[in-house]
Amino acid sequence: MNDLKRFFPANRIPPEIITIDPGKKEINRNLNWLQDFENVISQTCLLKNVLLIVNDAQRSTPTAKILEKLDQLDNQFSNKCSVLIATGSHAQPTDGEIKQILGKFIPKQLVIHQAKQSKQLVKFGTTTRQNEIWLNKLINNTDLIITINSIEPHYFAGFTGGRKSFLPGVAGYQSIEKNHQFALDPRAKSLNLNDNPVHQDMTEALKFVQTPVQTIQMVTFEHNIIDIFCGDIESSFTRGVELARKLYSIPVTHPADLVIVEVNEPFSHTLYQAQKALIHGSYAGAKGGEIIFLASCKMGLGSPAFYHLLSTFNTPQQVLDYTEENYKLGYHKAYHMARIAKKMKIYMISQLSGEVLSNMFMEKINNPTEKINQYINSGRKIIYLPNGEVTVPCITEG
Template sequence: MKLTLPYGDSTTEIEVDDDRVQAYIEPAHFDKRDLKDLLRESLEDSYALSLEEFLKGKKSILLVVNDLTRPTPTAKVLEVLLPLLGDRELKFIIATGSHKPPGKPGLKTILGEGVYEAHKKEVYSHEAKDDVFLRYAGETSRGNSIYLNKMLWLVDGVININSVEPHYFAGFTGGRKSFLPGVSSYKTITKNHSFALEEGSQLCNLEGNPVNEDMEEAAALVPKPIFSFNLVLDADNDVAGVFAGGLRESFRAACEFTLTKYTFSLEEKADVVLAFVERPMSRDLYQTQKVIEPSKLALKEGGVLIFVSQCDGGVGPENYYALMSSSTNPHEILMSIQQKYKLGYHKAARLLEIATWADMYAVTDLEDHVLERVFMKPFSTAQEAVDTALKEKGPQAKIIIIKNALITIPQNKA
């Protein structure tokens, strides 16, 4: 089998004997549909709550939308949605979570220039560390004190627009994430994300997932009624499905749809897994971790996980790499993370955990010593890495090749 696969903005080639390839997995192909048609259909067949019912008696609406770290086509949704809201007073808040607020150009990109110019006096970005903009909403069963943006108390109703995809510790993005982390305080987000170190916090898992359950409890504390739009995107970031209605109901429906499109059934795990990381996740090691995480599900214990990611932007945040390289023993770093958790440490923990049961081979632009310090063996080409891994695992070893590992999720039949 000879394949040409992505490497940053270029490509790379590999060749593997057919009898060594257990599976070659590509992202699912979606039928291309017009977004306006999908939105209208979702409103005609909404989950638990119709938009007409939601809008009754409401004079003011807060629209909670994603920042630029998510590919949600908010501006296109607003083109269809805003005319349906009539002459109600509208406010907009960018659900940045712990991210930096976008500047004026970013706001125009998110909302669309026309919407931004028409409503710019009522466009706000969430500030997770500014207590002036926060209000206590209650406490979850896990002891997380929920502080939310005060804007939620200043309107009659809330509409959130989000996109749903598998997430390595929350189960899925979307839905309740508009509120936690979207418009929560930094301390609330930190507490929630600390649950990512617990066993149930896994990819595509909602039930028994402490991160998800804490998020859902937080969303239930939002003081005003919520109408939700949850979009599912394909590999090209085109909208493949829209699910509208009650927050929990539309989110769960979107998750079910996502499972049918983003996952593939795995008969048996492989000795070697080769995962290709596409833009934008291939820009640095920090983002690449999101792709490594699902790939490990296809790997046997003691196997070799090869990831191909240009990482032309480096390793990512300095504190992330400093933590990852703070000891020559991954178990020691994992213990330190458990004892002194800070926001973001869970990402390092997930990568380090793999190093305790598998070998990681890396094909990147990073210098060899940078990778070696974080328990990865560097290779200059994907072909070299594959040949070495198969030779090391023996003549009977098989390889699974995953083209876009971010949206191609292995699920073990057993």
């Protein structure tokens, strides 16, 4: 547990610290989803083969809850459904994680996508950015696809959800690698879709899919469903993004001298996933300022590629220069880490060792109170993001 409150008397955050949190916004929850679900179920009534594409355990999507509701509406639903777990380039889920994803839902077939298994893949086309799109062949062997995912800020795709079920979700490794190379573009950032090359490449890849697609996309906060958007995948995504932008983006007047950013499960399990919160925190920080980053990383780094790259060089600028010339999948993580380290000093409270953190231009600390009190006593601005993985500060001045 890395809750910042535990470092202060009576578990109370000092009032001098400005907390920015989507949980403080008044957002009306929509609890009337039954009609939307019935509309999705109605699409499957006369079909024998339905493919459900669902997120892996690296996302907080309440998939099991949705599957349970669909099963209640049609007691034959699971008998016609195959489930494809969209792992992208992530590690394969464990048996425990699969149970967490599916709950009590028992499909007629369960397939875990493996991006490097060529026998699972079929070429669908080539995008205008010269990305050859290879997707799981099950997409062509079904009557209907239903994607179940969630919409939240994504640090280089703009938002999760929608098209990400296909690319990177069930795409081949090379297709993912080419797409993620566009993450080095400064337009590839949280909340931005208009000229984001990562998003545009993903959207173009989706258009190659000829099988009918229905979707169930959620906007959630702290494991509570705020609203659900069903139907056509692109229009549902657009409507969901409108709510997600309203919920997760928070205006900040003037950047802070010290930013404290905390990551919650499951994003805190590995640095590979937790890093997106660090990026969000950096949006709120002044150049030359400092960040205190709280993430347990109890499962380690999550990927050796970005660590190897960071630890190879002596300065963040060297990492930036090398990555731009020699991109491989995972290097975008190192690139963003180096960009933050060039802007701000990073301190981390984590289960990772001090040596490992030092190799990534970070310094390990066990108790942040002394540093925080220094900032309080000097009257400098402090901002705290208790839900850094989904909180996107937007500087309005300074």
